Amino acid sequence: MTEQVSFPDAVQWAVPFFIAAILVEFVWIAIKGRGGRYETRDALTSLIMGAGNIASGFLLGFIAYAFFMWLWQITPLDLGTSVPVIFICFVLDDLRYYWVHRFGHRIRWVWASHVNHHSSQHYNLTTALRQTWTYTFTFMMVVRAPLILLGFHPAMVLFVGGLNLIYQFWIHTEAIRKMPRWFEAVMNTPSHHRVHHGRNARYLDCNYAGVFIIWDKLFGTFVPEQESDKVDYGLVHNIGTFNPLRVAFHEWVSIWRDATQTGLSLRQRLAYCFAPPGYSHDGSRNNSNQIKAKHLARHPEDHGTPGFEGFSASRQNGLADRS
């Protein structure tokens, strides 16, 4: 075992850089008159969510860390902390990020934590800091278990995870349209991530990447930004509050209310907790597939275009009267 492995807490050290970059983006938008929008209460809510995220790390981080250290005790493997190992750890942890993020959009229990990152109708550098307070309760730390069992030290895994989050900061901007082609091909960029924040039917459930966009291309979830379909930021059902407590907990409260209604079967209760967001036992809500199908019923010309491959409006029952 490597003794006394210690890595800096990268996210905390990045705070001054975050503040400076927000000022630069704001001034840039003010001078150029394009490249994004800022709104006082929206930005404040995002910043407070970011501060709360760091605070929740102080308060609850020990749970994940204890779990990781337990795994570290039982694994016979130790890859050390050489630079190539750190690099491989970074890449594998980015793959881990892709799947956690994908679960975050497809399992309501995890979505309850991640939803707040998407709850702003704006898209600027402050949006990047609109982070969850409740990640610990999703139990998604288990997705990191294979990394530690493979011999990557927990402190190193957390360090590269911090670098991953810092990378994702700068892509939350409309001020950069496109990066060079080779960069757009391999890396997650403002353009790719704008798409991920879109509530347009076309852009639902895609571009889950953290640092490398190649995971989306590999697993079939990549949708390029379309000139003809401007990204509309936010949630399918946008929230109507700037109160950070409500932003942090609203989906957990909804899960509770839905799953504890009277007259549901156990299967329906579990579906309210773990099915993709938009599930309802009485068909009164739409999940992303149904939203895409309804969009195609209204806009048949979009059949087969990016984001709608493999979808057909007719697959969705009860649409005939709408189209």
Next chain:
Amino acid sequence: MPLEILLVLVVVGISGIGLMLHLTGRSRMRVLTHDLAWQDWLRHFPDDDVVDVTVSHDGHFALIRTKEVAGLLWSFGADTAARHLLDFDWLEHPEGFEILFHDFSIPRVIVRLDETERRHWRHLLDPV
């Protein structure tokens, strides 16, 4: 990083950015017109068939009637929020109406209406 320094950075950073945005006019609420409200409603609910739109005098609230159900659209910072009037309570308020959606992501909306509007909105919602 020492906790005290982090704390000072966060507090000064957040309040500084908030102050800067407010002083440069970024706190302005979206002002709705008839057409903007119509368009915003369809942005929130693309499946709806809008029948008519009534915008309040200050341009911050709109009552939307669709083929199926009525809805409320209101200025939410520089944007709008919207909900169907399905599961809600409707209370009299000195400034107009207070609407309580049974929804944790929207505490309540106080719809500011003058006397004439108040009668009109009540009438629009009544025949249901």
